[in-house]
Amino acid sequence: MMKARSLVQAEANTVDHLEIIGGRKLEGHVKTSGAKNAVLKLMVASLLANNHCLIRNVPRISDVETMIGVLKGLGAEVAWEDEDSLLITPTHGLSYAAPDEFVREMRASVQVMGPLLTRVGRVKLFQPGGCVIGQRPIDLHLKGFQALGAEVIEEHGYVFVQAKKLKGTEIHLDFPSVGATENIMAAAILAEGTTVIRNAAKEPEIIEEQNFYNRLGARIRGAGTDTIRIEGVARLNDRFIDYMVIPDRIEAGTFMIAAAITGGEVTIEEIIPEHVEALASKLRETGVDVEIREEEIRISSQGKFRAVDVTVLPHPGFPTDLQPQMTALLSMAEGTSVITENVFNSRFRYVDELIRMGALIRVESRSAIVKGVPKLSGASVYAPDLRAGAALVVAGLAAEGRTVLEGLQYLDRGYEKMEEKLLNLGAEIKRI
Numbered sequence: 354m355m356k357a358r359s360l361v362q363a364e365a366n367t368v369d370h371l372e373i374i375g376g377r378k379l380e381g382h383v384k385t386s387g388a389k390n391a392v393l394k395l396m397v398a399s400l401l402a403n404n405h406c407l408i409r410n411v412p413r414i415s416d417v418e419t420m421i422g423v424l425k426g427l428g429a430e431v432a433w434e435d436e437d438s439l440l441i442t443p444t445h446g447l448s449y450a451a452p453d454e455f456v457r458e459m460r461a462s463v464q465v466m467g468p469l470l471t472r473v474g475r476v477k478l479f480q481p482g483g484c485v486i487g488q489r490p491i492d493l494h495l496k497g498f499q500a501l502g503a504e505v506i507e508e509h510g511y512v513f514v515q516a517k518k519l520k521g522t523e524i525h526l527d528f529p530s531v532g533a534t535e536n537i538m539a540a541a542i543l544a545e546g547t548t549v550i551r552n553a554a555k556e557p558e559i560i561e562e563q564n565f566y567n568r569l570g571a572r573i574r575g576a577g578t579d580t581i582r583i584e585g586v587a588r589l590n591d592r593f594i595d596y597m598v599i600p601d602r603i604e605a606g607t608f609m610i611a612a613a614i615t616g617g618e619v620t621i622e623e624i625i626p627e628h629v630e631a632l633a634s635k636l637r638e639t640g641v642d643v644e645i646r647e648e649e650i651r652i653s654s655q656g657k658f659r660a661v662d663v664t665v666l667p668h669p670g671f672p673t674d675l676q677p678q679m680t681a682l683l684s685m686a687e688g689t690s691v692i693t694e695n696v697f698n699s700r701f702r703y704v705d706e707l708i709r710m711g712a713l714i715r716v717e718s719r720s721a722i723v724k725g726v727p728k729l730s731g732a733s734v735y736a737p738d739l740r741a742g743a744a745l746v747v748a749g750l751a752a753e754g755r756t757v758l759e760g761l762q763y764l765d766r767g768y769e770k771m772e773e774k775l776l777n778l779g780a781e782i783k784r785i
């Protein structure tokens with residue numbers, strides 16, 4: 354799990370850091386990579402396949418490498434076919450026990466539970482704890498499995514789930530959890546009868562998984578709405594799957610904000626415009642020019658922003674994974690903005706680092722009150738998690754002088770070639 358840095362980590366990280374000289378306007382075109390939060394789930398979904406799955410547009414990020422470790426540890430064969438395609442072959446005799454070292458490293462490992470329950474009939478996993486962005490229990494996942502007829506045992510720091518036969522049922526989620534929706538969906542695929550998930554998460558990545566599972570022979574409808582119906586099937590098909598992953602809306606959003614904060618003009622290519630609508634509309638409110646085309650979005654900014662309030666909500670609301678980056682931008686707006694985080698209960702750890710750069714931010718419970726300042730100044734900062742890292746890069750690009758960012762192991766979890774892409778847009782940035 355992601356934790357605050359220890360002295361050992363801090364010392365180790367002095368070798369690997371980003372140096373950014375702020376004040377350069379970003380200009381040009383940048384291509385979005387495949388979506389981390391979709392690809393990780395398609396990788397685990399492949400565990401249900403009866404044939405090879407070729408997943409294309411896979412970003413070279415460390416979370417993908419960690420997930421490769423998880424799948425190999427379970428007994429699947431995984432190999433890079435080319436620069437961005439992964440071939441996954443789920444052999445017979447998959448293990449039910451997810452390898453601890455990878456599970457501890459990456460939260461998304463909990464998503465093996467649903468597919469393993471379906472494929473192997475049982476699953477054992479190191480109990481994921483809290484995270485630097487807040488508490489992250491898996492009670493909704495487990496309640497869902499229980500409702501389908503599984504037995505859940507939690508002891509000695511592990512969670513063990515097993516079922517001889519799963520039976521379709523109606524499940525109403527207390528909160529539209531992305532992970533719980535995905536795990537329950539996977540567990541219901543071969544269950545007897547129909548499962549209905551109500552108050553399901555509506556994130557685009559869930560639609561992606563529905564499409565993938567249906568290609569494998571599942572019968573799922575409704576992803577993208579709050580009601581998903583999974584009609585249990587007796588067996589999945591034997592087809593070879595060749596699947597192209599959707600672009601990463603959070604990476605695209607990060608570049609939109611980076612372009613805006615530097616007063617730049619950037620076209621972000623290979624996006625699905627509807628996926629970035631909440632951010633596009635907020636950026637417009639701040640005074641940034643946002644032009645949406647078929648598969649690209651053009652940001653044009655004067656580098657001046659009006660303060661706006663932002664309320665983070667499950668999709669299609671403003672995404673929590675862009676909250677830190679947006680806060681960085683609003684720290685330079687005219688006036689006071691209030692950013693309210695309704696998804697995670699502690700996602701403001703990066704605020705102290707922005708304050709180090711001259712931002713005026715006060716955190717009160719679930720809200721950050723941001724009094725805009727005319728300029729930020731470069732400083733030595735540490736990224737306590739992935740999107741915090743992105744926010745600090747964004748801030749560093751606009752700040753006066755030199756910013757040194759540590760904690761790159763988090764940034765590398767989710768951004769492919771970030772500094773290369775920023776360099777191409779004219780940023781002064783290097784990894785040391």
Ligand SMILES: CC(=O)N[C@H]1[C@@H](OP(=O)(O)OP(=O)(O)OC[C@H]2O[C@@H](n3ccc(=O)[nH]c3=O)[C@H](O)[C@@H]2O)O[C@H](CO)[C@@H](O)[C@@H]1O
Nearest residue numbers: 390461488489490491492493494530531532533673696697
């Ligand atoms: C790998 C991946 O796709 N990660 C994304 C996924 O995380 P993840 O799937 O973990 O996020 P969830 O939607 O499940 O979590 C949202 C909230 O629900 C709570 N909760 C969740 C499950 C549960 O059983 N009980 C419970 O209380 C969590 O603590 C959190 O406060 O969706 C989040 C919300 O869009 C994103 O920020 C993450 O980037």
Ligand SMILES: C=C(OP(=O)(O)O)C(=O)O
Nearest residue numbers: 460461486674739740767
């Ligand atoms: C919170 C995130 O990821 P994860 O759920 O894998 O921690 C994220 O992508 O911002």
